[in-house]
Amino acid sequence: xxxxxxxxxxxxxxxxxxxxxxxxxxxxxxxxxxxxxxxxxxxxxxxxxxxxxxxxxxxxxxxxxxxxxxxxxxxxxxxxxxxxxxxxxxxxxxxxxxxxxxxx
Numbered sequence: 611x612x613x614x615x616x617x618x619x620x621x622x623x624x625x626x627x628x629x630x631x632x633x634x635x636x637x638x639x640x641x642x643x644x645x646x647x648x649x650x651x652x653x654x655x656x657x658x659x660x661x662x663x664x665x666x667x668x669x670x671x672x673x674x675x676x677x678x679x680x681x682x683x684x685x686x687x688x689x690x691x692x693x694x695x696x697x698x699x700x701x702x703x704x705x706x707x708x709x710x711x712x713x714x
Contacts, residue, residue, distance in 0.1 A: 611666060611681060619681060620661045620668060627659070627699055636711045638703060651706045659699070668695060672702040 611619070624647055631638050631649070639650045649657040658671040668679040668686055679686040679695045686695035693701075704711050 613663070616663065616666050616681075617661075619686075623668065623686060623695060624659070626696060630696070630700075630713055631703075634711050634713050636703065636707060638707065649703065649706075651703075653706070653708075655706045657699070657702055657706060670695070670698065670702070673705060674702060 624642065627647070628640060628642075631640055637652055641648050641650075645663070646658060646660040649659070655673060658669075660669050661667075662669050662678075665678075666681065670677045670679065677691065677698065678689045680689055681687075687693070688695070688698060691698070700711070700713055
């Protein structure tokens with residue numbers, strides 16, 4: 611994958627995450643600045659998602675730790691858990707929010 615393809619794939623994934631949060635109605639504030647998306651919860655906790663261009667990875671940091679995602683088989687897969695990125699984002703958001711979220 612070249613640099614342009616990497617950025618297109620990451621941009622698409624970030625947009626999916628933003629739209630899902632908006633549509634869920636969950637009280638999660640999010641902001642994207644440069645290569646970093648920050649999700650903030652009522653208790654002040656955060657999930658940080660950022661693109662690591664040199665590694666061609668997406669990194670996620672949350673209460674559960676740090677995770678690296680690589681593009682495999684048309685999806686972002688965690689090198690530690692084998693979980694798909696959006697699935698992990700949803701799971702981690704529910705942990706941080708302390709409640710289940712209707713992801714529609």
